[in-house]
Amino acid sequence: MSVPLPPSRLRARKAVLPTSAVPDGTRRRILEAALQLFASRGFHGASIRDLATALELRPSALYAHFSSKEHVLAELVLMGHEAHHEGLRAALLGAGSEPIEQLRALVRAHTLLHANHPQLAVVVNEEIHSLPPELAAPALALREQSAALLHAVIERGRAQGVFSVPHAGVTAAAISTLGLRLPYWYEPTPALDVDMLADLHVELSLRMLGVQGPPAPAS
């Protein structure tokens, strides 16, 4: 009951899976509870018994749905990368052929995904290192593909002369990073909702790429 609060990385918020590919049922409940726990205490800091307690189950019951604790993490990590990659791909498809529009779409999607699914963003980016290489590999492959999307847009924009950057790789890293650290400080408020945040990240990204935007409001 009155156990001293364990340290927590993310304010407790209900974890929501970004996909409907996992049908309702115990398996989905396990994934959502594990997402919450792994995000707040880390993979090694959250035990199977913690997970079972959160689900009001006995530890052994989990093994009817997953073959090991690592496989639960692996599924979360893969799912997160899939949602991310699919989000970027869809955004790019919906944008026109102009690099500026494409970049706007990518940064918006990247920011919205990280802001709307902070726990998954944390687990995907931190706890993937707790997976053995063979379980992490599929996710890492997806990650490379996602990075390639951004690089391609930046390179095209540079070739067309609409982007002007001192160093494409460092700039791409900077833009990706905007989203990656979000879960650690951002929380939606009426004064700064996810949509405004995405617009701000687009603006910052374009500035880094040397695109002259509209003058900033006086505020």
Add this chain to the structure above:
Amino acid sequence: MSVPLPPSRLRARKAVLPTSAVPDGTRRRILEAALQLFASRGFHGASIRDLATALELRPSALYAHFSSKEHVLAELVLMGHEAHHEGLRAALLGAGSEPIEQLRALVRAHTLLHANHPQLAVVVNEEIHSLPPELAAPALALREQSAALLHAVIERGRAQGVFSVPHAGVTAAAISTLGLRLPYWYEPTPALDVDMLADLHVELSLRMLGVQGPPAPAS
């Protein structure tokens, strides 16, 4: 011997403490080995026995120097925050009174610290969440002071009209983030050494702040 390689977050590089405040000896060796281990496997993923093995000691020997595993981490986390804060403070003192120069100094120092001490950066930013609140508190206080330094410079620049940002808080977060994610992708090479990287981060930061820099080289 041929144990299957455990997953690792950071390429193995010798961990160097950024301070000479810790005298040579076993205590310092423990801190450096723990830094290496905690950075690569995480606090919960690295055991006292792992640490002892790396030091060619028996687990019990460590307790002559630290009262618990948590206290080893706490010392690393505090030391990292102190080095960071002191680095920023010194950089700011060495800069003039112009916001642009002050920002350049802060971003340079921030980037150099993270690039030169990647393990410490990772431990400080990720593993601090494994500490009980009372051990994390001193470091968190320092962190707030460091953030305040950046905020103050941005606010002064904005008041003087040399910076023009759509949202000061989000821009400050973006600039901090540039350094925080460095350990995960950057490694010094002749083609991109730490000094060039710091310059690039300064340039990106000034662009985000709406400062017109020199035109980017054609490369």
Add this chain to the structure above:
DNA sequence: GCTATCTGAACGAACGTTCGTTTCGCAAGG
């Protein structure tokens, strides 16, 4: 009566930590 799900008990291993003993460098005393 088959299948899917969960329980209860238990397994061996690994965990952080404690404690009595041993080792060793070194200064003091004869």
Add this chain to the structure above:
DNA sequence: CCTTGCGAAACGAACGTTCGTTCAGATAGC
């Protein structure tokens, strides 16, 4: 020069607990 005593450091063995996981059996829905 040898002995003695001392404090710091490391050892070796063990502690109680928690870890991930297994498995035979109970339960429930089709």
